[in-house]
Amino acid sequence: MAAVVVEGLSKTFRGGKRALNDVSMSIDGGEMVALIGASGSGKSTLIRHVAGLVQGDRDACCKVTVNGRPVQCNGLLTAEARDIRREVGVIFQQFNLVTRLSVLTNVLTGVLGRIPALRGTFGIFTREERIAAMRALARVGIAEAAGQRASTLSGGQQQRAAIARAMVQGARVILADEPIASLDPASAKRVMETLSEINLNDGITVIVSLHQVEYARRYCRRTIALRDGEIAFDGPSEALTHDFLRELYGDASEELVLPDVPAKADGPRAALRPAAAFAGA
Numbered sequence: 001m002a003a004v005v006v007e008g009l010s011k012t013f014r015g016g017k018r019a020l021n022d023v024s025m026s027i028d029g030g031e032m033v034a035l036i037g038a039s040g041s042g043k044s045t046l047i048r049h050v051a052g053l054v055q056g057d058r059d060a061c062c063k064v065t066v067n068g069r070p071v072q073c074n075g076l077l078t079a080e081a082r083d084i085r086r087e088v089g090v091i092f093q094q095f096n097l098v099t100r101l102s103v104l105t106n107v108l109t110g111v112l113g114r115i116p117a118l119r120g121t122f123g124i125f126t127r128e129e130r131i132a133a134m135r136a137l138a139r140v141g142i143a144e145a146a147g148q149r150a151s152t153l154s155g156g157q158q159q160r161a162a163i164a165r166a167m168v169q170g171a172r173v174i175l176a177d178e179p180i181a182s183l184d185p186a187s188a189k190r191v192m193e194t195l196s197e198i199n200l201n202d203g204i205t206v207i208v209s210l211h212q213v214e215y216a217r218r219y220c221r222r223t224i225a226l227r228d229g230e231i232a233f234d235g236p237s238e239a240l241t242h243d244f245l246r247e248l249y250g251d252a253s254e255e256l257v258l259p260d261v262p263a264k265a266d267g268p269r270a271a272l273r274p275a276a277a278f279a280g281a
């Protein structure tokens with residue numbers, strides 16, 4: 001079953017900036033898909049629409065569905081949107097954690113959507129919930145930091161704690177918006193490995209926006225590329241060619257393609273086929 005379906009999504013911000021233009025994509029449950037594109041191409045905006053944090057244009061015939069349930073329709077959030085958000089873990093580039101709280105408490109906030117409000121307000125968590133949070137921290141490799149204030153974690157550890165929180169939340173879909181953009185290469189690798197591990201072992205669908213294309217090639221079988229708010233490529237990551245990337249990123253292309261895994265010198269124009277052709281690839 002498709003985990004995320006976007007149909008005809010357009011977004012025009014106040015002031016007239018059209019950030020998304022008739023975007024359609026379908027992502028199957030259990031896929032790990034990279035979202036790439038130059039700065040301002042619409043990656044964050046697309047992720048925020050899937051998460052139900054932003055509404056599309058009202059005059060457009062658009063729909064966003066997660067796990068078969070509509071999040072928004074024709075520019076309006078559905079009555080189910082709030083419920084569906086509980087199945088979606090969102091990880092941003094930074095500011096994912098409440099830094100004055102412990103790492104464990106941050107991870108435990110993942111259960112807030114499904115426990116009585118009073119218990120959440122006073123931070124009363126059951127033994128089972130604490131065990132689940134510790135297990136998630138162990139899975140992402142930072143169990144020893146559970147008692148530390150979140151502010152003492154490195155950037156990469158903070159991202160892994162945010163992934164643990166999404167696991168405790170019971171998210172079936174993780175939307176990660178440039179989760180490694182401000183990390184050093186070693187930390188970035190660990191975060192990508194963590195996302196890949198839960199994708200492969202737990203079948204969690206992952207959509208991750210990335211600046212550096214090599215991470216897309218290494219960790220995601222499928223890549224969707226945005227250019228000026230439109231899908232310019234949707235297909236196997238290995239089919240991304242230097243020519244296409246140069247066209248996509250312009251002058252910035254050299255610094256965004258890591259040199260150690262060379263992109264194909266040239267490739268089939270078929271790789272540039274429209275999004276729908278590769279839906280579910």
Ligand SMILES: Nc1ncnc2c1ncn2[C@@H]1O[C@H](COP(=O)(O)OP(=O)(O)OP(=O)(O)O)[C@@H](O)[C@H]1O
Pocket residue numbers: 013014015017018019037038039040041042043044045046
């Ligand atoms: N709240 C907003 N109001 C007006 N314009 C916005 C708003 N949010 C985004 N935009 C514009 O929409 C376009 C797409 O922005 P978006 O942040 O989605 O791009 P991006 O591909 O994620 O970029 P980056 O890689 O730099 O994060 C940009 O031109 C941006 O300036």
